[in-house]
Amino acid sequence: MTSTPRPDLSPPGRDIEPEQLRLLVRVARLYHEQGVRQPQIAADLHISQPRVSRLLKQATRLGIVHTVVTVPTGVHADIEEQLKSRYGLRDAVVAEVPVGDEDRLMTVLAGAAAAYLDATLHGGDDIGLSAWSASLLATVEAMRPKRPAVANNVCQVLGGIGDPTAQMRATRLLTRFAEVTGGQPLFMPTPGLVGSPHLREALTQDSSVAQIVSTWQSLTLLLVGIGALSPSPLLRSSGNAITEEDQQELREHNAVGDVCLRYFDADGHLVPSRFDQRVVGITPEAMMRVERRLGVAGGPDKHAAIRAALVGGWVNILITDLDTAGALLA
Known part of the structure; x- marks a missing residue:
């Protein structure tokens, strides 16, 4: 997973409040870059675990998070x-x-x-x-x-x-x-x-x-x-x-x-x-x-x-x- 600083957010992304975007980025970075598990993220940010899961899915949908699969040598x-x-x-x-x-x-x-x-x-x-x-x-x-x-x-x-x-x-x-x-x-x-x-x-x-x-x-x-x-x-x-x-x-x-x-x-x-x-x-x-x-x-x-x-x-x-x-x- 990689995070991008300036995702090209198309509607409905442009309609998201700045504070919501900050929360999306924070949750995405904690999970994908720092390896913090979802229950711990929920506890640290005082939000529910189901909401953490929804935010992670939303971050992927909006282009904040991109999935990259690197194929090892010898695998075709x-x-x-x-x-x-x-x-x-x-x-x-x-x-x-x-x-x-x-x-x-x-x-x-x-x-x-x-x-x-x-x-x-x-x-x-x-x-x-x-x-x-x-x-x-x-x-x-x-x-x-x-x-x-x-x-x-x-x-x-x-x-x-x-x-x-x-x-x-x-x-x-x-x-x-x-x-x-x-x-x-x-x-x-x-x-x-x-x-x-x-x-x-x-x-x-x-x-x-x-x-x-x-x-x-x-x-x-x-x-x-x-x-x-x-x-x-x-x-x-x-x-x-x-x-x-x-x-x-x-x-x-x-x-x-x-x-x-x-x-x-x-x-x-x-x-x-x-x-x-x-x-x-x-x-x-x-x-x-x-x-x-x-x-x-x-x-x-x-x-x-x-x-x-x-x-x-x-x-x-x-x-x-x-x-x-x-x-x-x-």
Whole structure:
């Protein structure tokens, strides 16, 4: 707060008596410059506390007091607001990667996502988690335990069985997230991708799988990565990666990226393909019913995929880096 010696008082300010103006200035200076609390001001000036509150509001309205918000270095609130407005997001967080330190992109995004979750998880959530996202794995490792618990259930929304080493990382992701949030971990005991639509149908009819699938209807928060058309190293090593033949089919349908192996085009529309019928995971319809859909992604190779995910509404909360945010707003 700053005080100004000669405010430009427009009507009704010009009609205020000089003594009233002096009282306004005195109260404003005591409160904003000297840090005197309202009850003490009321006692010192022998006026009521409600009157002190009214005088402070009047001082702001008349221009005697101006509010100035100084944005700290590294906080990009204006860009976040632009992203929210442009893409109709519930929220956005833009993290800045130090110049010359671009290899720390994943660490920076993970730290920003962990801080966001720490601030916004308050209890009672049923949370869905994608198993094959390096950005989510890094996020979960950066999170601090919450006490008391802030989640009821932590559900895997994409099949997690694959190569033993990669599967261990996916299991670690869900287990660790359940530990820090206090939720009950619910594992998806299937691969994320199977050989045929018939096999996918048979797996989802299994009682243990059907039980997990039923929990997706009550999710209140979904945490996902956003993938480009080329599979990530984690997905490639998992045994769930798409083949070159699958990639060619997706290219022919103009796919640019995916969320939970659901591939979409540049306009965010689901790409109809034989590949999509073999995915054992949350459906696009169930995904869109989740109120908060948080995506953690950044980097030049994902600009097109992230934009399409926002346009298509696949995510409505975005954690990204400053360069990617600039590309999304360009």
